[in-house]
C-alpha cells in the first residue's frame with residue numbers, strides 16, 4: 244500500500260464552505276458499525292450532520308448539492324488512538340545527532356530516545372507536530388489520541404481540523420519535579436475545548452511512582468499510560484530487576500524501589516485504581532488471562548500498536564484473550580521513533596498479518612468506532628450513521644473488488660485517500676496518481 248508523502252504538493256486544504264444540503268455519492272459506501280456496504284451509496288448531509296444513509300437513488304434530492312466521487316469508497320475517517328506527533332521528525336533528528344545505529348534492546352531504544360530529545364530541546368517540536376498532522380490527514384485519519392510532552396507545541400494541533408484528545412505527558416519519580424509538572428499538564432489539559440479534549444499521560448508503569456500515578460488519577464481526567472509493552476517491564480514490576488533497573492534507572496539517577504510491587508504491569512495499574520472507562524492502556528502486549536479479565540471489568544481500552552511492537556521486538560498482543568474477555572480495543576501507530584509511518588491504513592494492513600483472530604470487519608471497526616469510543620467521540624465519529632457529524636474519507640484505487648470482498652480489500656489492497664471530510668467540510672482533497 245502506498246501513501247502520499249507528507250510534503251506532496253498535491254495535498255492542499257480546501258476552502259471552508261458548506262452548502263446546507265449535500266448528497267455525497269460513490270461506488271461503495273461502508274458505514275461500519277456492523278452495517279453492510281452499500282453499492283452506489285450516498286450520504287445526505289444537512290448542516291454538517293448525517294441526515295440519511297442509503298442508495299443514491301433512494302436519497303436523491305433535487306435541492307441538494309451533489310458531490311459525486313465516482314469510482315471510490317466512502318467510509319468513516321480512521322482514528323489513531325495513540326501517537327506522539329512531536330516525534331514525527333525523529334528519524335531526521337537521529338541522523339543529526341549521529342544516533343543512526345538501531346538499538347538492540349527495548350531499554351536501549353528508550354535511552355536513545357531520551358538522548359536525542361534532550362540534545363534537541365523544544366525548538367524543533369512544533370514543526371515536527373505539523374509534519375505529523377499532515378501525515379495523519381493525508382492518510383485518512385480524522386481523530387487522534389496524541390501524547391504531548393512539549394505543551395508549547397500545542398498550537399499546530401489547535402489550528403488543525405483534527406478531532407481527538409491530547410494527553411499531556413509527565414514522567415519521573417522525583418516529587419519536587421513531578422508535582423509542578425503535573426500541575427502544568429493539568430492546566431494545559433483543562434485549557435482544551437471540543438473538538439480536542441484534554442487528558443494526562445503519566446508515562447508508564449516503570450517511569451512514574453505510585454504517588455505520581457495517584458495524583459494524576461485524582462484529577463479525574465482521562466489517562467493514557469504505556470503498560471505491559473515489554474518483557475523487561477514485566478520483570479521490573481514483578482521482581483524489581485533486569486535492564487530497566489540496571490540501565491534505565493541507573494542512567495536517570497533514579498533510586499530503585501525498596502520492594503518490587505510483585506504485580507504484573509496491568510495488576511499494578513489496577514491496584515492503584517488507574518483503570519477506568521476513561522483510561523487508554525497503551526500496548527498491552529505482556530498480558531495474561533487474569534490481566535485481560537481485569538482490563539475488561541474496568542472498561543479501559545487497550546490501544547494496539549502492532550508495528551511498533553514488532554519493531555522493538557517486544558511480542559504480539561494476545562488478541563484471543565482480549566476477544567474472549569470482551570476488552571475494548573483501538574489502534575494506534577505510536578511514534579516515528581518506533582514506526583515507519585503514521586498511516587493507520589498501513590497499521591491495519593500489518594495488523595491483518597499478525598492478528599489472525601480479527602476479521603477484516605472487526606479490524607476496520609477497531610480502527611474507526613473503537614478509537615472514537617476510546618477518545619469520547621462515539622456520538623460524533625467512527626461510523627456513518629444518522630445523527631453523527633459528517634466526517635468521512637474517500638478512497639480511490641485502480642481496481643475495486645466485488646462488494647462482498649470490500650472489507651478484506653480495504654485491509655490490504657492498494658488504495659489511496661482522495662478526500663477527507665471533517666465537521667461537514669471537505670478539508671483535504673488529493674490528486675491521486677493513476
Ligand SMILES: [Zn+2]
Nearest residue numbers: 469525577578
Ligand atoms: Zn507511545
